[in-house]
Each structure stands twice: as C-alpha cells, then as structure tokens.
Amino acid sequence: MSTPEQVSRFRLSDQYQQLKSALHRHLIAQIEERDLDIDRWPPAKTERFVLEQVRRYVVEQKLAVNAREAEVLARDALHELVGFGPIQALVEDDTVNDIIVNGPNAVFVEREGRLSAVPVRFVDDTHVVRVIQRILAPIGRRVDESTPMVDARLSDGSRVNAIIPPIALDGPCLSIRKFRKTPLSAEDLLRMGSVSQGELDYLKERVEKRTNLIVIGGTGSGKTTFLNLLSQWIPNGERVITIEDAAELRLHHEHTVRLETRPPNLEGQRAVTARDLVRNALRMRPDRIIVGEVRGDEVLDMLQAMNTGHDGSMTTLHANSPRDAIHRLELLAGFAGYTGSEQTFRGQVAAAIQLLVHVARLPSGPRRLMSVVEVRGLRDGQLAMHDVFRYDLERERHVDCREAP
Template identity: 45%
Template sequence: MNRDLHELVLERDELAELDPAERRLALRELLAGKVPPDELGDQVASLADTIDGFGPLSGLMRDPLVTDVLVNGTDPVWVERDGVLDRTAVRFRATDDLRALIERLLASAGARVDSARPVADARLVDGSRVHVVLPPVAPSGPLVSIRKFPPNRFGIEDLLRSGMLDERQAALLEALVGDRRSLAISGATGTGKTTLLNALLGAVPATERVVLVEETPELHPSCPHSVSLIARPPNVENSGEVDLAALVRAALRMRPDRIVVGEIRGDEALAALAAMSTGHEGSMVTVHARSPDDALERFVTLSLQAGSGASEAALQRQVTRALDVVVQLTRNGRGRRVVASIEDVE
C-alpha cells in the first residue's frame, strides 16, 4: 500500500472508536478501488491491527498461550508460548515502523522514550507491561519486551495441568498456605514466580484480609478480601515517589492478616521481614534467586543495604525465624517452568 494512503487512513481518528467488526467494514469501504482487489483483505487486516495498537504483534497478543512478546529490532519476533521460547515469522519491515509502534504504545500509557531517555517502562490499557530500550543503548535496534496481562486467573489445578507442579507438590503448597506458613517463592526471571503466587492466593481462607504490595499490578487473586497497593515512581521533577518499602509499612496499618509483596529487590526486604516477624504469619513474597540458600542470602543482603543497623548474623537469625518455606522454581531441560523444590527454612 502507498505509504501516503496508509497514513491518511490512520489519521481518521473515528476509526479507533468503532468496534473491531465495524472498523474492518469501514476500512474495506475506504480502501475499495484504491488497492488491488486481491490485496484488499490483507491491507484491511494490517490497518485494523495497527489501529488496535499492536500492529504486526496483534495476532501474538491475541494468542492465549503467549505470555511474553520479545521484539529485537527488525529481526523475527520471539514469544514465550506455553512456557517455551519460540521464534515466529512475524517481523517489522522497517525500523521506522517499529519506532511508530513504540511511540503509539507509550503514548497510550502516558509515557515516552527518546535518545535522552532511551529506556522506558509502561503499563498498557489492557494491563500488559511493556519495556523499551532504544539505540544507542541497544545498538542493534529498538528492543521491546511485552509481558501480557493474563485475562484469566490460574489456579493450582491449572498449574497441575500445565506440568508446573505435581499432585504431591500441589497438596503440600495448599496445606502450607492453609497452615499460615510464610513463604518465599524463588526463581530466575521468567520461571513463573508471579503465576505460582497468584495461584497460591486462591488457597487463602475467605475470612482473611490480604494486602498486596507491588511495583506494577500483576497479582489478581481470587481470595475475596484483598486490596492492592501499587508503587509510584518519581515524576519529572524527581518528587512524588512512593516506593515498596513505604507501601509495606502502610500495609501494616491496614489490619492485614497476610501481607504479600510481589517481588523483594530493595529496601522493602527489611520492611517485609519486620511484617513477617510481628504476627503476620502466612505472608508471601517472591525473590529473584537461583536456589533456596541464595534466596535467604539475598533477603539478608537487601535488609543490610536498607540500613537496618543490625548485624548480618542478627539478620540471618531474623530471616530464618520469619520465613518458614522457600519454594524454588526453575526451567527443566525442555524449557518449561517447574517447581524444583519446596524446602523448610532451618
């Protein structure tokens, strides 16, 4: 399609306000006689996907098995589908097309990226999380990583069917949650820590109040009495920040039965440790670590960096008293997410 015609169609703002079926009909009418009849269907589909916001990525974003979409410049797009990385046939024809998509996605989330600030994070209107890195930081071309927001909650039964855990592990984890044992879910990036945490929250009794603390909203538990606190980054004037540590302290004043922290990676480690040590049994956190021992060590290190004033030995004792169990996640030889171990903290 002629690029001028393409841009002219996209300038029709009213198209974005139509539902998908009406939009495709309107596009077909607009393009009739302007493109060859044998190309009309493909051009309508391409423009409809562009107006929807995700352009060539639209089909991948609609795929219910895809959890992550990874764009590496104009190379073929990769996805994580059903727990396994997969190279697709989708690619951007030109860097300009990719840059236009980036600007459109970030603008819809009130964010921006440019050469002065070449790295950006944003949460899209559908709940997906997007991370963008531009040249020269990314010399091979713009990089886009999209973590899709799952439309449905995954329960323990879903994780059993997926092979992430077996029946013995499922029964043990549900019992640990029911017994109000404090858990740390540990694993590398992309091993399913948030997915498992979401599922375990479904085992929390309906009589308990759960306060969720996250940097970005990823948890959507089925437990009926839960409230969420979401961190806020500083504005352009470097003010107005509300970090996770402040939110954990706020959660303590909200009459929680359990406090759940989406990911421990900073000063919030010390605040979460205090919460689990002062009567909030059954609390849960995730931590980026490669083994249960690494998870405990990371908890201690982050607490030290938060300026607790306590010695390393004292913090080690506090961590082992506050945490009952570490659930370690990994990827097996086929690249699938699995529960590698469930270990008591001693």
C-alpha cells in the same frame, strides 16, 4: 496463493512491504483529505472502510493481487492504521504469552514456555519505533533520544519494555509480556507437569496453617503465578493486605486491601515505596501481609512483620537457589542499612521464614517447582534447610523427600 506458507512468504517479501507502506500512505492521505475521524468510528466501520479502500487501490494501481492476497493486505493495512501493525495479530492471539521484537526483521513469540521465530517483519527501524509509540501513547509515555528506554505497564496489565538506537545497536527492540486474564490454576500447573498433586496438597495445608514463606526464582520463572496460586488458599475470613509495584495478584477474599507503590514524579518526589506501604500495612490490623516482590529496603520491615504475629505472610524474591535466596536477603538488608551482625540477621531470617518455594524455567522452556525447602532454625551459624520436595531433572519427576529412607 493458498497455503499458509505461501501467504507468509508473500507477506515477508520486500515487494509486499513496499506495497503495504504505499497503501498505508494512501489510506492516511484519504483520511486527511476527507477529514475522517476514524478514531471515533466503531471497529466494524473502520474495517469496511479499509477493505473498500484496498479494493479500489488494487484496481486503480492495476496490482497483480488476487482476492486472497487483497484480503491479507486489507487486514494488515487495518492493523497498521488502528492497531499495533505487524504484531497486532500476535497481540490478539491468546496462546501467545510474550512478543519479542529485535529490530525490524526478527520477531519471536513465547507459547507455553517455548520461544520461536514468527514470520512477521517491519518495514524498517522507523516502523518499529512508530508501533512502539502507538503502544505507549495511551499511557502517556514515549521513546525518543532523550528517553531511549521505557519500561511500562499497559492498562490491560501487560508489561512493555522498549529500547531504541543509538542505545540499542541493532535496531529498536520491544518486548511485551502479556497479562493473563485468567491466572494459571492449580489444575493448569498440574497438567503441565509444573507441580505434583503431593506438592499442591502439602502447600495448601501449609498456607492454611499460616506458614511464612517466600517464593524464589529467576525472572519469568513463575514466582508471581505461584504466589497467586498460594494466596487463593488463604481462608476467607482472614484480612489480607497486598503490596505490589503493579497489581498482579488476583485474590478473591472479602477482606483484601490492595496497595500499590507509586514511582517518584518528574521532580523525583512523592514516591510511595514498598517500605512505606509495609509499615503502614502493619497499622491496618492485617492477619497476613503479601508483598508481590521484595527487592529493596522493605526487606527488613517484611521480616519484622513475619516475626511479629503476621503469620502466613508471603512474598517472592529473585534468587536462583534456596542458599542464594538467603544471600540475597542479606545483601538487601545491607543496602537497607541493617547494622547488626550477619549472625543476628540470620537468626531473624530463621525466625521469620519457614518455607522456601523454588520455581524455575528449565532451559528447554517448561517451568517447574524445583524444590520446597523447610527452614528449621540455625545450626552452627547456618540456616538449617531441609528438602520436602525436589524436582529430579534427570528423571524428570517430582520427588517427595519425606518418603525417602
């Protein structure tokens, strides 16, 4: 057995899964018997211990396993013992952005925006749940029958969502969205064709000139990535306050104050909402306020901030087009208890927001800046919107609308 295909076929076989489970039980038994404190061992020591145990096990059990296979087995056993089991290698692989587990036999990854199945499997549902618990344990969370759904953020910034039976009908599901250690830069986005140089130049100038803007797009379309990119262009002397549910933005400004919301505790109290934070931020003499995402009643305070001298404020909003974004804002304002007329509200939006930056993930995977739209006040009760740039899907290129006749 030597080719990667043969290795992965070997690892997917039922026989191998059983062998791995038996070996895992054997290792646990050894550790308990000898009362070893492997959690405190340096990784290299644990690795040596596992390799040695696997070699012995193979000999003792007279397994028909060659040296290469024993090595694969030892690595998998190690991941089972101290890592995230079958998906540990994917967690360590920096080219993987997302890991998706739909039950024990269907594992997918996203690389460069493309989703593909990977030859990785779990023994059974219990095995998947065990790995989920292992992932959640360090942050004091767990899934069980009373909490069958968990949405959490790991200490490294990755996001984890898990949902287990009986709610998930076809076995436990897990998704991990890894947090990029170094956020995508303007050069990265340019190289991948997500933006054009003309768009970057234009946006940089608008940020420097303190335009109020909203980055809009669907889930995972790249809104936060884009907001982060835009924020880097804020001139250094300005005082910036960021408000997020989970600190994702990476600003390198001297005068940055980072605020994070807090969910309510178990008794449902002591929450600190984005609205609380926006209100408080206004008293902190900011030049600009950046809200990671508007999704609740902070929408009114954010618009007000944009209307009252905090020019250059920015946020993101879940919406699928510029028109949809306006509807979403109206909807959120309604939920937030806005009682004025639609007309008045649109007037506020028109006064507060100068630019909409629409990003999307195309069905084939890549992410694109779809349009940059300027809001130029109200006309006949509607917001007047003008395309500055748009992406031509058919010809697959970014179009500068200012050049068009």
